[in-house]
Amino acid sequence: MLEAINDAIMSASGEWWVLGVVFLFCGIDAFFPLVPSESLLVGLASVSVTAGTQDLVWLAVIGAVGAFLGDQVAYRMGAAIGVDRVGWMRGPRARKVLAFARRELVVRGALLVFTARFIPLGRTAVNFTAGATRYPWRRFASLDAVACTVWAAYSVAIGALAGRWFEEHKLLAVVVSVLIAFLIGYLIDRIIYAVLRRRQIRRTARGPVVGGTES
Numbered sequence: 001m002l003e004a005i006n007d008a009i010m011s012a013s014g015e016w017w018v019l020g021v022v023f024l025f026c027g028i029d030a031f032f033p034l035v036p037s038e039s040l041l042v043g044l045a046s047v048s049v050t051a052g053t054q055d056l057v058w059l060a061v062i063g064a065v066g067a068f069l070g071d072q073v074a075y076r077m078g079a080a081i082g083v084d085r086v087g088w089m090r091g092p093r094a095r096k097v098l099a100f101a102r103r104e105l106v107v108r109g110a111l112l113v114f115t116a117r118f119i120p121l122g123r124t125a126v127n128f129t130a131g132a133t134r135y136p137w138r139r140f141a142s143l144d145a146v147a148c149t150v151w152a153a154y155s156v157a158i159g160a161l162a163g164r165w166f167e168e169h170k171l172l173a174v175v176v177s178v179l180i181a182f183l184i185g186y187l188i189d190r191i192i193y194a195v196l197r198r199r200q201i202r203r204t205a206r207g208p209v210v211g212g213t214e215s
Contacts, residue, residue: 018044018054023066026152030070031077033124037067038155045159056156064152067117071127071144078131101129109135110143117147118154 022040029037041063048054104112105126116126130140 019058019062022059023062026063026066027070027073029120029123030067030127031074031124033120037063038120038151041152041155042159042162045156046163047159049160049163056160060152060156063155064148067148067152068145071123071148072141074124074127075131075137075140078128079134080131101125102133105130105133105135109139113140113143114147114150117144117151 022037022044025035025037025040029035041059044054045056045059048056048059101112101116101122109130112126113130116122129135
C-alpha cells in the first residue's frame with residue numbers, strides 16, 4: 001500500500017503541469033491563506049531531490065515569482081477595498097493580526113514585511129494592511145521581492161533535506177518536511193511576538209513623556 005502511494009506521489013510530481021500549480025497556489029495564497037502553497041512547495045522538493053522529477057532551482061523560482069505577484073495583487077486589493085469587506089478577516093483572530101500589522105507597519109515596516117512572509121495568516125494580513133494604509137508601494141515591493149525569494153529557497157531547502165533523509169519513503173519525506181516547515185514558521189511567529197511584546201512592556205513601563213515622544 002505504502003509502495004503504491006510512493007509511486008503515485010513520484011509520478012504526479014513529474015507531470016508537466018505541476019510547476020503551473022505551484023505558481024497558482026503561491027499566488028493565490030497571498031490573499032486566500034487556505035491554499036497550501038508552502039506545503040506544496042516543500043512536498044515537491046522532498047520528492048524531486050531524489051527522484052529528479054523537478055529542477056529544485058526552477059521550483060524555487062516559480063514559487064518566489066508566484067508568491068511575489070500574489071502579494072502585489074493582495075496589496076492592490078487592500079488599497080481598493082480595505083480590510084473590512086473581506087469576510088474571513090472579520091473573525092477575532094484575523095482582526096487581532098490586522099491590528100498588529102497596522103500598528104507595526106508604521107514603526108518597523110521592513111521587518112514586518114520580511115518576516116510575515118513566513119507566517120501564513122500574517123503574510124495575508126500584512127499584504128492587505130500595507131495596501132489599505134497606503135504603505136509606499138515601491139518599498140513594499142522591494143522588501144517583498146527579497147522576502148519571497150528567501151521564503152521559496154527556504155521551503156525548497158527544507159523539502160530537499162527531508163527528502164534526502166527519507167529517500168526510500170517518499171510519503172514520509174513529504175509529511176516530515178511539511179511538519180518541519182510548519183514548526184519553523186510557528187517558531188518565527190512566536191519569537192517575533194515575544195520580542196515585540198517585550199518592547200511594548202518596556203515602553204509601557206517607561207510611561208508617557210512630556211511632548212508625547214519617547215526618549
